[in-house]
Amino acid sequence: MTTVLEPERHQTPATKHRRPAFDKKSLPARYSGQMLYFLGAALIAGAVVHYPINPSLYAIICVVGAFVFLLGTIVNEFVLADERPGLSQTVSLVAFSLLLSFGVGLVGGSIQHFEQFPERSAWMTPIGLLMSYVAFVAKDSKGRWRHLVTPFAAGVVVLAALAWLGMTALAGTISSDGHSHDHGSTAETPAKPDQAPVKQDPPAKAPAEPAEDGHTSHSH
Numbered sequence: 001m002t003t004v005l006e007p008e009r010h011q012t013p014a015t016k017h018r019r020p021a022f023d024k025k026s027l028p029a030r031y032s033g034q035m036l037y038f039l040g041a042a043l044i045a046g047a048v049v050h051y052p053i054n055p056s057l058y059a060i061i062c063v064v065g066a067f068v069f070l071l072g073t074i075v076n077e078f079v080l081a082d083e084r085p086g087l088s089q090t091v092s093l094v095a096f097s098l099l100l101s102f103g104v105g106l107v108g109g110s111i112q113h114f115e116q117f118p119e120r121s122a123w124m125t126p127i128g129l130l131m132s133y134v135a136f137v138a139k140d141s142k143g144r145w146r147h148l149v150t151p152f153a154a155g156v157v158v159l160a161a162l163a164w165l166g167m168t169a170l171a172g173t174i175s176s177d178g179h180s181h182d183h184g185s186t187a188e189t190p191a192k193p194d195q196a197p198v199k200q201d202p203p204a205k206a207p208a209e210p211a212e213d214g215h216t217s218h219s220h
Helices: 027-050 053-081 088-114 118-139 151-171
Strands: none
Touching: 027 053, 027 118, 027 151, 053 151, 088 118, 118 151
């Protein structure tokens, strides 16, 4: 009599619940990277054009904007990228990313505030266009220095020249102080929030001229 042995059953240990892997292509990840790019460029744009109003304040805003844009570069080019660049490429990427942020900031800020700072905006726009294109060519993984000598590059140069000529001509017809950024104050006497307006006494009336008979003249 033969007995059939039941095959031995191996119980596999229960696997621990693993957290889902970070998806580099997910919408939140891509949104975060792009948001850092645009927010940094927007802060730089406002800082470079408003710098003469309050140099200390807008210098801080410019540094913060550059830091935010640099953080966006790290997120997009290192965290979300499929391949991480080498050391030399990393240094070049960071440097030209900052240059690109300032180029975008110059163009965006000068266009938005051309009416307030016409002369300043006239030279900021073409410089920003050329700076941003050179920085993008150097930063882009498919960009080569030969792209600086192409018909498209020539078009960027022509566009920058036209922008400078056109904005310079318009700047001559616009007063640089046509719009004040100091809200709540006038050009002659700036108002202080903690100072109440001083009331002035009414002007004294001129004394009545004496009449010929010694009495003051008055009308009945």
